[in-house]
Amino acid sequence: MKVLVMKNKEEASKRAFELLLADIKNGGHILGLATGSTPLDLYQQIVKSDLDCSKLISINLDEYVGIAPTNPQSYHYFMQHNLFDQKPFMKSFIPDGMNFNAAEVIKHYNQVLKNYPIDTQILGIGTNGHIGFNEPGTAFDSQTHQVKLTTATIEANARFFASAAEVPQKAYTMGIGSIMKAKHIILLAFGKQKAAALTATINGPLTTEVPASILQSHPNVTILADQAAASKL
Numbered sequence: 001m002k003v004l005v006m007k008n009k010e011e012a013s014k015r016a017f018e019l020l021l022a023d024i025k026n027g028g029h030i031l032g033l034a035t036g037s038t039p040l041d042l043y044q045q046i047v048k049s050d051l052d053c054s055k056l057i058s059i060n061l062d063e064y065v066g067i068a069p070t071n072p073q074s075y076h077y078f079m080q081h082n083l084f085d086q087k088p089f090m091k092s093f094i095p096d097g098m099n100f101n102a103a104e105v106i107k108h109y110n111q112v113l114k115n116y117p118i119d120t121q122i123l124g125i126g127t128n129g130h131i132g133f134n135e136p137g138t139a140f141d142s143q144t145h146q147v148k149l150t151t152a153t154i155e156a157n158a159r160f161f162a163s164a165a166e167v168p169q170k171a172y173t174m175g176i177g178s179i180m181k182a183k184h185i186i187l188l189a190f191g192k193q194k195a196a197a198l199t200a201t202i203n204g205p206l207t208t209e210v211p212a213s214i215l216q217s218h219p220n221v222t223i224l225a226d227q228a229a230a231s232k233l
């Protein structure tokens with residue numbers, strides 16, 4: 001695990017972009033993408049750059065269940081608005097949150113992940129150490145599944161909704177096992193609200209109680225943190 005503490009999130013995002021470009025230069029063309037406020041700066045870097053994304057494939061980590069792609073709170077909308085509108089990819093996959101047949105969504109997404117093995121996976125981290133929507137207690141070898149979000153995650157994500165009551169209770173997410181198959185994982189962590197989760201991820205024991213701690217056992221992980229997120233390391 002390579003841990004880089006940067007001056008601020010702008011510097012960290014710049015470095016993440018450089019790492020991504022290096023992976024692409026080395027033949028990587030399948031990107032695992034994340035939502036949330038954390039990767040926004042990185043997506044801005046991509047948008048402002050002259051990187052041609054038309055030959056790249058993207059696979060997103062997760063999506064809320066029951067929110068249409070046209071809903072501004074959906075991860076479909078987020079990706080479209082923050083990246084794909086400006087930089088269309090050759091193909092982009094996001095779990096279908098409007099399909100309530102979980103078994104069908106799961107089967108399809110696992111097939112997508114099999115067909116398109118991820119070269120570089122971008123990750124944020126939840127305040128409870130979750131990655132994607134893999135909440136504490138999720139098996140390390142899990143594949144795509146439907147989750148019931150924890151109160152901590154609903155509260156943390158309520159800032160994007162009118163109230164916590166409007167945050168969906170369920171989501172589809174790539175599993176921890178699926179994430180671990182990526183050749184290179186870049187985890188971004190910004191702000192003091194991530195400090196405890198980050199130190200548990202890097203310095204703590206490998207435990208399903210901190211889903212991101214599994215990254216200690218991955219051969220090629222880069223963690224980019226700002227000073228605040230790194231304050232407890």
Ligand SMILES: N[C@@H]1[C@@H](O)[C@H](O)[C@@H](COP(=O)(O)O)O[C@@H]1O
Pocket residue numbers: 034035036037038039061062123124125126127131132133153157
């Ligand atoms: N499913 C997403 C995660 O993929 C993300 O890492 C996390 C942190 O969000 P933020 O980057 O806004 O702090 O939020 C959500 O729960």
